[in-house]
């Protein structure tokens with residue numbers, strides 16, 4: 446599903462109205478009817494007892510008036526609270542105000558704070574609230590009666606259904622402009638907005654539902670940005686089939702360059718993630734002293750022990766030639782988990798990051814070795830996918846971690862541009878950016894995944910998808926979705942936290958099965 450900023454949504458609206466010819470009134474009617482239908486299916490009891498709809502001065506308020514009419518027409522008790530002077534309602538919003546008045550819908554008015562205070566019991570006592578103050582037209586900090594109305598909605602015990610956006614929340618940054626509604630459910634028009642699916646916005650949105658307002662799909666396919674919200678539907682749509690006459694060579698041979706003394710677990714978890722993601726063969730390459738240990742852990746993986754090794758039990762730079770020549774026979778590689786942080790290991794990691802002849806995931810210690818050297822990857826011999834967490838991204842770009850977290854999507858975009866490679870910035874709502882402008886935000890995942898080792902599993906899973914022929918951006922998006930969805934499955938079945946990285950790897954086959962079944966039904 447595409448993901449848009451406010452200006453992009455408004456451009457799609459305008460094109461639909463002015464070029465395609467769908468009247469604005471039709472879009473608003475579809476919007477309001479869609480919200481009413483979602484409201485009635487999710488809160489039937491509350492709707493039967495009564496709904497108060499707070500309308501702002503623009504089309505968001507107009508949508509609210511349509512919602513009111515559809516509830517009223519079903520004989521349900523509904524009142525509208527207008528927070529702007531009636532003359533402010535123009536165009537399709539003005540039409541819907543006139544129709545609401547004609548239909549006899551009770552209209553309350555609060556254009557100043559004193560009147561609003563007098564009506565506070567109406568808000569605090571309503572069984573159900575609809576927030577139709579602001580949507581994508583919010584352009585500055587909320588103040589005055591609007592801010593007070595938002596505070597009252599947040600104090601009220603009733604569920605709040607937000608129309609298009611929780612009022613006060615920026616559709617672009619996901620941050621409140623002063624104060625914002627904390628909605629129980631947000632019914633957004635046509636497409637999800639970036640600010641709804643990143644943090645902190647995700648916490649204000651509550652349950653997110655998308656309303657079909659009658660915008661022809663062709664408008665979205667041809668004119669929406671190449672920015673994707675990674676949902677189960679998206680993932681099911683990009684999953685490749687596995688022909689019955691396949692053999693292990695069909696699903697690729699993955700080279701895993703990971704592990705060193707004391708960090709063998711990272712190599713095992715990476716290989717395990719790959720095997721659980723359906724790769725044909727995995728070869729684990731490590732320092733010779735580690736090879737017997739790794740071989741004992743994972744009978745399914747081939748293991749190569751190479752010499753010489755560093756005093757820390759890491760592969761040494763002298764192994765580069767051997768590795769590069771053997772890599773010619775591989776389909777993909779993962780470089781970095783537990784690879785080692787000595788100067789020698791870093792030197793080897795930087796050379797392999799440039800010269801490995803197959804698509805390669807760069808993770809963990811390989812990313813540390815590339816701190817401040819992103820441009821070196823422009824000349825890489827084959828595509829790379831970088832999977833930094835915020836701390837590693839801070840070192841890669843030489844920026845404070847707070848800045849990385851404040852502008853996650855922009856930062857990922859910048860790193861992809863600098864490196865000419867696909868970049869995954871892990872964290873709450875993982876984001877993916879490609880040098881060609883494609884980008885994505887993950888819908889799946891939860892804090893239970895914030896545990897050592899889960900990143901190693903992700904790099905193996907991602908490597909397995911590269912080895913199976915997925916192109917780098919798609920492999921990165923599918924991997925982060927599956928990884929997050931595995932965490933969500935475990936948080937339901939095991940507990941909100943305390944599930945291990947090994948369990949995340951072992952849950953992957955169930956996710957693949959779920960996607961295959963879902964793909965069969967979409």
Ligand SMILES: NC(=O)C1=CN([C@@H]2O[C@H](COP(=O)(O)OP(=O)(O)OC[C@H]3O[C@@H](n4cnc5c(N)ncnc54)[C@H](O)[C@@H]3O)[C@@H](O)[C@H]2O)[C@H](O)CC1
Pocket residue numbers: 454458472473476501502503504505506507508578579580581582583584585586587588591608609610634635658
């Ligand atoms: N996405 C679609 O296809 C459709 C969306 N619809 C709805 O239209 C709104 C956007 O409407 P718009 O009139 O542009 O703006 P808002 O209603 O969001 O904002 C109201 C109005 O308020 C003024 N304003 C902005 N910020 C502030 C502020 N902080 N304090 C006071 N006033 C403020 C500004 O002038 C705005 O214009 C969208 O969200 C959907 O709900 C269509 O109905 C259907 C198609």
Ligand SMILES: [K+]
Pocket residue numbers: 505576577578579580607608609610611612
């Ligand atoms: K709203």
